[in-house]
Amino acid sequence: MIGKDEAELAGLLRAAIAGDEKAYADFLQRAAGLVRGFARRRVTHGGVDPEDVVQETLLAIHLKRQTWREDAHVLPWIYAIARYKLIDAFRRRGRRIEVEIDEIADSIAAPEPETLSERDLNRALDTLPPGQRSVVSAISVDGRSISETAGKLGMSEVAVRVALHRGLQAIAKRFKST
Secondary structure, rough: OOOOHHHHHHHHHHHHOOOOHHHHHHHHHHHHHHHHHHHHHHOOOOOOOOHHHHHHHHHHHHHHHHHHHOOOOOOHHHHHHHHHHHHHHHHHHHOOOOOOOHHHOOOOOOOOOOOHHHHHEEEEEEEEOOOHHHHHHHHOOOOOHHHHHHHHOOOOOHHHHHHHHHHHHHHHHHEEEE
């Protein structure tokens, strides 16, 4: 990459520092392309957006363009700034790694289906007092909401929550002892 591109970029940056706005726009556009490729090659999973790295690098180049020594190569200077901005982005991200579930869905084993028979379910519900049985059955078996169950059974939502909690606790205690 050092050669023609290096010479052209250096020439554009020299002209930009001297006040040539078109040269500066061309320099930034070409630098953005280089930094974009650099960032995309190094960001392999979520959490850090390569475009954020590009924008932060271009801003740093803009703010520090006077620090570039005209007798030095411009590409190492650009890549050094991009590298530091990439490191900053990873630091801000922390040590957490987030992976989209779609990326790993094929490698996750399907959950084992619960093997609770209808007879076992009825036996567990039969151990409950009638009020708790109605609540647990409506919410846990039929899939009704707290408010639907309260309306259907003529109870307050608080009373439904208490009955559900006590009923599930009784079932858990009974099965834990067997």
